[in-house]
Amino acid sequence: MGRTLADKVYDAHVVRSAEGEPDVLYIDLHLVHEVTSPQAFDGLRMADRAIRRPDLTIATEDHNVPTTDILSPIADPVSRAQVETLRKNCAEFGVRLHPMGDAGQGIVHVIGPQLGLTQPGMTVVCGDSHTSTHGAFGALAFGIGTSEVEHVLATQTLSQRRPKMMAVTVNGTLPYGVTAKDLILAVIARIGTGGGQGHVVEYRGEAIRALSMEGRMTVCNMSIEAGARAGMIAPDETTFAYLEGRPHAPSGDDWEAAKEYWRSLHTDDDATFDKEVVIDAAELTPFVTWGTNPGQGVPLAAYVPDPAAYDDPTQRSAAERALEYMGLTAGTPLRDVAVDTVFVGSCTNGRIEDLRAAADVIKGRKVADGVRMLVVPGSMKVKAQAEEEGLNEVFTAAGAEWRQAGCSMCLGMNPDQLKPGERSASTSNRNFEGRQGKGGRTHLVSPAVAAATAVTGHLAAPADL
Amino acid sequence: MEAFTTHTGRAVPLRRSNVDTDQIIPAVWLKQVSRTGFEKGLFAAWREDPEFVLNRPEYQGASILVAGPDFGTGSSREHAVWALQQYGFRAVVSARFGDIFRNNATKAGLLPIELPEANVERLQAKIEANPAKEFTIDLSRRELRCDEDGVQSFEIDDYTRWRLLEGLDDIGLTLRHTDEITAYEEGRRSWLPVTA
Numbered sequence: 001m002g003r004t005l006a007d008k009v010y011d012a013h014v015v016r017s018a019e020g021e022p023d024v025l026y027i028d029l030h031l032v033h034e035v036t037s038p039q040a041f042d043g044l045r046m047a048d049r050a051i052r053r054p055d056l057t058i059a060t061e062d063h064n065v066p067t068t069d070i071l072s073p074i075a076d077p078v079s080r081a082q083v084e085t086l087r088k089n090c091a092e093f094g095v096r097l098h099p100m101g102d103a104g105q106g107i108v109h110v111i112g113p114q115l116g117l118t119q120p121g122m123t124v125v126c127g128d129s130h131t132s133t134h135g136a137f138g139a140l141a142f143g144i145g146t147s148e149v150e151h152v153l154a155t156q157t158l159s160q161r162r163p164k165m166m167a168v169t170v171n172g173t174l175p176y177g178v179t180a181k182d183l184i185l186a187v188i189a190r191i192g193t194g195g196g197q198g199h200v201v202e203y204r205g206e207a208i209r210a211l212s213m214e215g216r217m218t219v220c221n222m223s224i225e226a227g228a229r230a231g232m233i234a235p236d237e238t239t240f241a242y243l244e245g246r247p248h249a250p251s252g253d254d255w256e257a258a259k260e261y262w263r264s265l266h267t268d269d270d271a272t273f274d275k276e277v278v279i280d281a282a283e284l285t286p287f288v289t290w291g292t293n294p295g296q297g298v299p300l301a302a303y304v305p306d307p308a309a310y311d312d313p314t315q316r317s318a319a320e321r322a323l324e325y326m327g328l329t330a331g332t333p334l335r336d337v338a339v340d341t342v343f344v345g346s347c348t349n350g351r352i353e354d355l356r357a358a359a360d361v362i363k364g365r366k367v368a369d370g371v372r373m374l375v376v377p378g379s380m381k382v383k384a385q386a387e388e389e390g391l392n393e394v395f396t397a398a399g400a401e402w403r404q405a406g407c408s409m410c411l412g413m414n415p416d417q418l419k420p421g422e423r424s425a426s427t428s429n430r431n432f433e434g435r436q437g438k439g440g441r442t443h444l445v446s447p448a449v450a451a452a453t454a455v456t457g458h459l460a461a462p463a464d465l
Numbered sequence: 466m467e468a469f470t471t472h473t474g475r476a477v478p479l480r481r482s483n484v485d486t487d488q489i490i491p492a493v494w495l496k497q498v499s500r501t502g503f504e505k506g507l508f509a510a511w512r513e514d515p516e517f518v519l520n521r522p523e524y525q526g527a528s529i530l531v532a533g534p535d536f537g538t539g540s541s542r543e544h545a546v547w548a549l550q551q552y553g554f555r556a557v558v559s560a561r562f563g564d565i566f567r568n569n570a571t572k573a574g575l576l577p578i579e580l581p582e583a584n585v586e587r588l589q590a591k592i593e594a595n596p597a598k599e600f601t602i603d604l605s606r607r608e609l610r611c612d613e614d615g616v617q618s619f620e621i622d623d624y625t626r627w628r629l630l631e632g633l634d635d636i637g638l639t640l641r642h643t644d645e646i647t648a649y650e651e652g653r654r655s656w657l658p659v660t661a
């Protein structure tokens with residue numbers, strides 16, 4: 001019987017498989033950041049264990065990093081201690097680290113692909129749920145907890161069970177002005193935050209094939225928001241073109257050998273999925289969330305939904321709570337919702353193409369009075385490239401703040417936070433209560449919608465300008 | 466990790482769906498580098514409300530959390546599991562769990578019990594009717610018992626159950642297969658990237 005893409009990658013990494021036991025799965029790349037690793041390194045020390053493959057491990061500082069002054073020590077002593085702990089651990093255990101101020105520093109899911117370390121057919125893990133991002137290359141990539149981080153450090157493997165497989169097929173062509181972010185928000189609204197649970201989602205179809213690598217990363221990134229630990233897209237010429245020439249990509253004869261293997265990484269025609277969803281790209285429009293989980297989203301042209309319209313009592317009470325928290329009234333057009341803050345950045349939409357999309361919209365325009373707009377590149381490399389292209393000047397001329405690289409307001413572990421009651425349009429991935437700061441209200445949007453919203457001061461698409 | 470065999474205790478109903486790990490423990494609490502002290506951050510934002518269920522006197526000391534569907538979605542932070550355990554919970558009951566949360570829980574010895582949504586709601590109603598009611602979880606029999614109301618069985622795979630019953634550390638188990646890992650490594654494609 002045929003195998004899916006995920007099956008093929010999974011099978012190629014099984015070190016040991018025994019009846020009644022989980023498989024031992026080999027891990028090709030382990031990404032580490034400061035937040036979920038300290039207790040894992042402590043565990044190693046306590047058990048007197050070394051890292052099995054420091055040469056398959058790489059660390060960066062991202063979550064706590066201030067985005068205003070990246071060269072001075074972090075002001076918050078607890079954040080600083082966490083970053084310093086990572087530095088000590090990496091030095092002690094021999095792990096390559098990209099610290100703040102380093103040209104290679106950035107959000108963990110931005111730097112892996114940027115370095116060419118994320119390649120088709122690999123297994124990639126990180127103590128971070130958005131590791132699903134790397135699936136855009138046809139890698140099997142998923143988030144793990146700190147106990148598992150320690151497990152990978154010690155053994156370079158994980159104890160795993162074969163996941164179920166789900167296909168999300170997006171047929172047709174995305175209409176003009178509709179982006180990867182809109183697509184994935186629509187998918188999550190359709191299947192729900194639990195829709196992908198226990199599954200690896202493979203995104204397929206014409207609209208997916210047409211996406212750039214940045215767009216594919218945006219889509220795979222948010223798989224976890226639909227409950228799936230991993231999202232995958234079969235590698236193709238777009239993937240190869242992105243990888244070619246990157247620092248850690250194979251070269252010469254290896255490049256040809258690698259491509260030959262990578263071309264075999266696609267779902268066989270006779271393979272079956274445990275679950276399938278089909279979406280027509282032509283029906284998609286700019287999408288925004290109104291609630292407090294990423295499944296609570298609607299087209300920008302729609303209205304804040306009425307909880308009474310939900311048949312399911314659980315969904316109804318969740319909607320009631322969400323509207324209360326968000327300070328929204330049912331029936332309000334989403335376009336009438338005014339924001340205080342616009343955040344462009346994160347591992348979902350902090351790549352060069354995302355910044356270009358936002359800059360395109362805001363060029364020659366001004367951020368509305370009373371609105372602050374933060375543009376936070378996903379990595380120092382993205383920042384440098386954007387500056388080379390003059391995007392920073394476009395943003396600052398419009399009145400936006402141009403920042404250093406990091407997670408920033410995606411989760412507000414650094415000083416970039418919403419104040420209680422403040423509302424944002426954010427290109428990040430989570431609109432949970434308090435995610436961007438206690439009491440803050442988040443609407444998830446694409447970079448283009450974020451920029452248009454900054455100009456009008458209320459949720460808007462570029463077409464509204 | 467702490468072994469889980471049987472546990473008897475009172476329960477607390479959390480009638481909310483999609484309780485994501487940002488609610489279980491907000492990001493500001495993740496800055497600590499130790500593995501302890503997370504109970505203070507458990508549901509930190511919600512606990513500011515005196516009416517929040519965990520603040521009510523009748524539920525003090527409860528050790529089983531009975532929550533709405535899709536508990537533990539979102540971030541991979543294992544701190545969410547530690548916070549629940551350090552606060553005093555030994556088990557969480559829900560109709561659906563976030564995959565990573567469930568995985569983290571079984572690694573750390575917090576038992577995730579999945580029951581059909583209607584059963585979870587009935588349990589919540591029972592607890593609300595009598596907060597002093599005690600429940601017993603018997604992991605070897607895969608049962609959640611409540612004296613007069615009989616027994617609910619739940620599913621958990623044999624291997625995970627065994628690991629929890631014995632309190633076994635996964636790393637130790639995997640290290641028994643070091644030879645196989647070495648053999649696998651010898652066959653890896655030569656062009657796969659290294660970070661060094």
Ligand code: SF4
Pocket residue numbers: 062063107108109128130346347348406407410411428429
């Ligand atoms: S940008 Fe946001 S989602 Fe991505 S790794 Fe950082 S905190 Fe997590």
